Amino acid sequence: MDRHEGFREFVLARQQALTRSAYLLTGDAHLAEDLLQSVLLNVADHWPRLVRRGIPEAYTRKAMINQYISWRRRKHMESPSADLPEHGHAHDDAAVDRIVLRQALAKLTPRQRAVIVLRFYEDLSERESAEILGCSVGTVKSQTHHALGRLRILAPELSKLFADAEEVSR
Amino acid sequence: MNRLREALGELAADAPAVDLADWAVEGSHRRRRARLAAGSAGAMALVVLVGVLLYVPGLPQDAKPIVAVQAAAVPDLPGRGVGPLSHALRTFCHVGGPIPPDCRDGEWRVVTRSGETYHVPQAMTSGHTFSPLAISRDGRVIAYYSRQAATFKVRDLAGGAERTAPVTIPVTKLGRNPRLQLSDDGRYLAYTDYWSGKDGLVIDMRMGTTLPLPAGWDPRSVSGTAVTLARSGLFGQRPGIWVMPLTGGGSPVTLGKAYKRFSALAPDGATVAALGQASAPMFVYDGTITLLDTRTGRAKETATIRGLPEGTRPLDLGSWLNAAEVTLSALPSTSWKETRHITYAVNVRTGQARQLAIYHPQSVMHDVIPGAGTPAW
Incomplete structure (x- = not known):
């Protein structure tokens, strides 16, 4: 039996929602993808046990938050631009x-x-x-x-x- | 709290589209092989490490396993005698939230207008990111990819007649997110992988002939005379429309600006509707619908869509209900928990919208309604 049976479907169903949370956490599209990649790799490694325990989503969400906090402790993740655009131009x-x-x-x-x-x-x-x-x-x-x-x-x-x-x- | 949630939802909508399932599986296999090769001593250490990694403090250790609600089993699609469909949806068995009865992971199931539900085990499920399925506008014909036949099949649900495409199309040639469009009579099938830029095909399922479609174009509708292709203009593409005769040829017209989504070809055969897109920030819907001339590319009329509840996020345009109204698919909110998919009829001249139906897929974007192509992220 494929030890990753069901993993692809789980990712397919949830990756967009998870990416959005990762983006809100990191504030950067590339870092969000990096964060999710790192977490999903761990989830794939442990997939059979997570399924047996019925906690793939809870584990993934928790791992993503923990990984994000751990990254932020180690490195600066975001450089927000200094100036805001003026009102009344291209931005509503x-x-x-x-x-x-x-x-x-x-x-x-x-x-x-x-x-x-x-x-x-x-x-x-x-x-x-x-x-x-x-x-x-x-x-x-x-x-x-x-x-x-x-x-x-x-x-x-x-x-x-x-x-x-x-x-x-x- | 609602306003902060909406603002966060708007911000989160800028997140990139990703496709990480195969990448993670391959990475996991590589790591597993590396671990096995590290020898028994190393392997023992890793077993301990995995145990530690799996124990995440605070994880709901007593979380109840996700178990499908026990209910009457959902039958497989019978060979014939199935009524017109309301929609199709994919089921997922390892995600949070309610798991549908008789869940089969990643598999398509169809729901008739009278409420009967059937599994479609013959349609490809896992092993590929998006498994395309389309329903004809009248709900009586479905098209799907058969892994066994290594190509598309079209089935008449009432009579049971099934046709197989005359060419094999390996899964690897389908691309990551194949889009599928079925003609009203179920005879013609158009597919491309819009995002990964692989070439597509129009297939005449009755005559067994094919017409190649160029990469980078999104099929919006197909009929016995032409396939209507669109290109939104994102990622530096030149936005355009191409009503390509099934005899081949024709030429695309360039649009003056990028649009978010396009409808099927209108009943007049000379226009399509498009959802407007703000010039900045990118990808943001600007609240308008525009009628475009498919021969010149010029905008004939633009209206602001009215009558959508606050917070509605338009997804896509689809088939036409009459000469003035086109279907709009939308999500009622930006919440990641959202499972409602709502369709509206939008008058392209006045912009007035009226609700048509509410669908409750298990996961939004993993459902298909009649006359609309496989959803694209």
Whole structure:
């Protein structure tokens, strides 16, 4: 029997979603692909055991977060451009918001950024986020609070985005 | 929280399209061979290492295995007597979320308009990134790639007649993301691999003749007279439309700007609709639909699409419902958990959209609706 039976289908079904999370974490298309490659290689190595235990997706997601945090500790991963485009040219407001948000995310600590992605992009609960990050629910709450506070300072023009998120994190 | 989620979703949409399954499997095989070659002492050490790697602190150790919901087994597609299809979808058995009853990993299943569901075991599943399948506009004919026959087959679902393409097409020639279009009568099949740039074919399944299609063009529709090809203009390509007669020849027309997606050829035989794309940032849909003259490439009319719920992300245009309305496929949100695929009819002159149907595939982009080609990422 092929020891990777089902692996291709798993990747096929989930690689786009995983790449998007990796991109939000790293802020760079090439690094996002590198991160996912590195994680999927480990997942492929351990595939039969992961399937037996019924946890391929949970393992992949957790491994990606851990790998990202580990990389960020070792090297600088992102160089956000210094200047914002001026309003009223080729970019619409939404595009400018994306650029500002991307730059603000780049200035968060790895764990703060991870918690923002897990809680507000992947829509995971505090408990689920805590399991993936390997910390307590209380730590997730405080990391979320600090991350949102920092985003508010880094990107005050996006405060409308953070207002209802802060309600949820209280 | 919704606004932050939407903003993150918009940002995440800039992520690159990747295809890493085969790469990871090959890499894993290489690492395994290297480990085996390292000798028993090294192998013992690696066993310990694997054990350590597999134990990730905080991983839900007591996570319940993903088990398919027990329900009546889904039968295989019978030889005949199947009603018109509503859609087809692929099932995946090792991902999170609800696993469909009687899951077969990566396999296609079809759903009739009256709700009957059948496995399609004859359609290629694993071993290739995207397994193409197409449904005719009336839902009565399917086309799929048969690994056994090493080519495409077309099947009339009610009568059971099945035709096999006259040429073999090895899997390796299919490319990574083959797109398949079936004519309304099920006689003509067009395929190319738009993204990897391999040549394609139009196949007359009744007469057993073929017409080569150039690389880099995306087949949007095929009929007894012509195949309509489009090129969006991404990645430095010159955007264009090419209504190529099935007798061969014709010439492409160049468009004045890049577009995101194109429709089938309109009933007038002289226009296609296209979703607009902002000049910057790239790939972003600009909210418009444009009617393009296929003979000159000129934009005849442009309308802003109205009536889509906020957060809707248009995916693709498809076949025409009448002289004014074309089908639009869309996702209702940018959430990675999204499993709804919604179709709308869009009036190309007024831009007004009205909802047609909601589909619930297990994984969005892994479903096919009648008259639309295999989805492309």
